[in-house]
Amino acid sequence: MPFIDLKTQYAELKQSIDARIQAVLDHGQYILGPEVAEMEQKLATYVGVRHCISVSSGTEALLIALMALGVGPGDEVITTPFTFAATVEVIVLVGAIPVFVDIEPDTYNIDPALVEEAITSKTKAIIPVSLYGQTADMMSLQTIAARHGLPIVEDAAQSLGATHHGRRSSGLSAFGCVSFFPSKPLGCYGDGGALLTDDDNLAKIAREIRVHGQERRYVHSRIGVGGRMDTIQCAIVLAKLERFEWEIERRIALGQTYLARLRGSNAVGLPVVRPENTSVWAQFTVRVADRSAVTESLKNAGVPTAVHYPVPMHKQPAYAGLCRVHGSLKNTEEASETVMSLPFHPYLSDEIVEKVVDALVAAVDR
DSSP, rough: OOOOHHHOOOOOHHHHHHHHHHHHHHOOOBBSSSHHHHHHHHHHHHHHSSSEEEEEHHHHHHHHHHHHHTOOTOOOOOOOSOOOOOHHHHHHTTTTTEEOOOTTTOHHHHOOOOOHHHOOTTEEEEEEGGGGGGOOOOHHHHHHHHTTTTTEEEOTTTTTEEETTTTTTTSSSSEEEEEOTTTSSSHHHHHHHHEEEEEEHHHHHHHHHTTTTTETTTTTTTTTOBBBHHHHHHHHHHHHHHHHHHHHHHHHHHHHHHHHTTTTTTTSSSOOTTTTEEOOOOOEEEESSSSSHHHHHHHHHTOOOBOOOSSOGGGGGTTTTTEEEEEOOOOHHHHHHHHEOOOOOOTHHHHHHHHHHHHHHHHHHH
């Protein structure tokens, strides 16, 4: 039983993927080939924004976003400690200070009320993470950001395809940053990412930054990076976009199946999707009291699990002395000790869901 099944997905899309890759091999434009612009246009249209700038990873997307916004040494960026390291490392890489505020206990996303409390004269941006496939409360965050004149960079690595008040994730702020890492809802076969924005000037700056800050060839108007997404990876994303809506519908249906089957177990804490949101269920993450015992029991039953994330960022050795913590992080710390993710992908059968649920219920009832 795979945790994520990329082999079955490839089998379903093999003809299209193979043809797309062969086309790149035939024309030989491996960097900024025609598939790059095609993918950018299609993804921008899908999200509902004017610009998509493909880059080499979701991490690079976040880094370029902060660079384009002019965030630098001594600035503060408010974010969540309950996330993958990429969210925080880019803040440190530009010389800024991560300011951590706690999460909501049911969605695991950043708490907007605490964000406003943490704003100071040094605050230059807010990075909410749309975790596990569901956007943060972006409408509340935008109201707060507008009140203080701050840009928002949505870390939408896990939420491409999700909606918030009917609008798609990654099209809700100054920049939306997505990842095409293979395990993400829309993944390639390597590393890749993109920035999405409606701001013409920010899009121009981001495009220059991703090619070493070049305004035109060998004319460097700003500091940049080598951050392009290669043509083959863009071709793979184009092939997968053909089936993406079906996969999202399947993810939503499987999420509802898991919820319905587990609702009767008081020993399993279930994820909550806000009524104004849809989730693409990048992970199906539950909470249990004795995680180590439960994961071991599931392993013995042939059910793989994962933990996203066991050590919050304010407790990571590399970042503990580089961040500022605002208030209590009680919800973050409790989540890091109790969450676990179950097998989840759009090709999961209802029969496998039943097996996973039966094994989980047996494990928590021991």
